[in-house]
Structures are given as structure tokens and as C-alpha cells.
Amino acid sequence: MQDKITRILKAVADPTRREIFHALVVTATALPITQVSSQFDISRQGVTKHLKTLEDAGLVTISTRGRERFCSADTKPLIEVSKWLKFYEKFWDDSLDNLASYLD
Amino acid sequence: MQDKITRILKAVADPTRREIFHALVVTATALPITQVSSQFDISRQGVTKHLKTLEDAGLVTISTRGRERFCSADTKPLIEVSKWLKFYEKFWDDSLDNLASYLD
DNA sequence: TAAATTAGCAACCATAAAGTTGCATAATAT
């Protein structure tokens, strides 16, 4: 369907999803879905959908233990975003000069 | 409506928009809309919409001269994305150690 | 065993997003 970088960027483009991701990153311990969703105003199903999107992007991993599903964040896919940005860093300040040197 | 970082991330989350943006960055000279759209398979109007989205995110600036509207890329807003990423860089490799030092 | 908890699935809704076409208008070129 979509390529990796697109999935990652779409995943973090939504503010609620960024919040969920952030919460999982700073918690640093795997949380069951209900416990994640309790931190947000939207329904559990809403959160589950967001978690699925984050999982598809590789930003969240989910493991089942008993009836619970534990979610934890994985920041590694963001390296892709960082790599994508790298190219444009060249142009951040003195655009023309840096472009010139790039074209050489 | 949406906050800055969300507008920027949404703008670059679309692959066609990333392509348009990239084309403008490497061209380094302002291009009239028709000339931009000629490089893509979608209609001129489609491209115009994407340019509007990019402009709203600050990634493209458009100036009118005569009947033409010249578009050029501005990479500066991507600094916001870079700043957003900064926080998560801490966790990229040795997650637990770095989280520990962050929490101190 | 019965009650409570965790979660998935499916259907649904409203809105946004990506793209199209047709038409009007202003600026340029012939």
C-alpha cells in the first residue's frame, strides 16, 4: 500500500497519535491498551485504532499476555524521518550557497 | 485550525507533496505553477491544491508577477520537525539507559 | 461457577483529503 516513510509520517502527523506515542515513550514500560486509553478523552476503540496505525508504522509494538495486550513505543522508525530531513538541512540557512555546493 | 507542527507533518506526509516540494527545492529557482504541474501526472488543479497545503505549512512561498505565480520552496519549517525529533533521538539505540539518564 | 475485566470485530457516521472537470478572468503575445 504505502511506503515506509509515508506510513511513519502519516502516523505522527496526527496530534492525538503523537500524544499516545509520547506517553508510551516516556512511560518506558509496556502498557495494556485500557491503561493507555484511560489517559485520553477518546474511546478505547479510538485509541486502539491509533495504536494500530502506530504499529503499522513500527512506532509501537504490541505483545499479548493473557487477555491483555501490552503496548510499548519504539522510536527507531523515526530514524527514517531524520534521514529524510538530512537532505533538506543543507538548505536551512544560506540556501543558495549550499545548493550551489550540493550541485557540484 | 491545526497547529504548526501538525500542518508541516501533514504537508510532508503525502508522497506527491513530498515530490513537489523536492522538485522545488532542487530547482532552486521560482517556478510558475504550470511549470511545476507539468512535471506531474495529476492535473494542474491537483498540483495547485498541494501547493496551497505546502504554502499553509510555510514550505512553499508564492509570489505573483503578471499573470504568473512563482513558487519556491522554503525548507526552514522543517526545523520544527527536526526539533520534534530531537527528543526521541535519546531513545534510538540504547533505550533504557538513555531513558534513565533523561529521567534524572 | 458467576461476575468482572480486557479486548477484538463490525457497522456506522461525519468530515477531510486527493483528485477531477468546467468555466471565468486577467495578462500576454500575435
Next chain:
DNA sequence: ATATTATGCAACTTTATGGTTGCTAATTTA
């Protein structure tokens, strides 16, 4: 003056997205 070109605007279609609710199934707890 006419024809051409560059563009905006508006309406429309299709599909994606963010969110909801109701129901069912499985695992725990009492």
C-alpha cells in the same frame, strides 16, 4: 483586436480518516 496562456474558483466524486457504539469472546477474579 484576437487568440493564447496562466490561473483561480466552484462543484463534484471517491476514498481515507478519526471517531463512535453495540456485541461477542476470552481471561481473571471472587
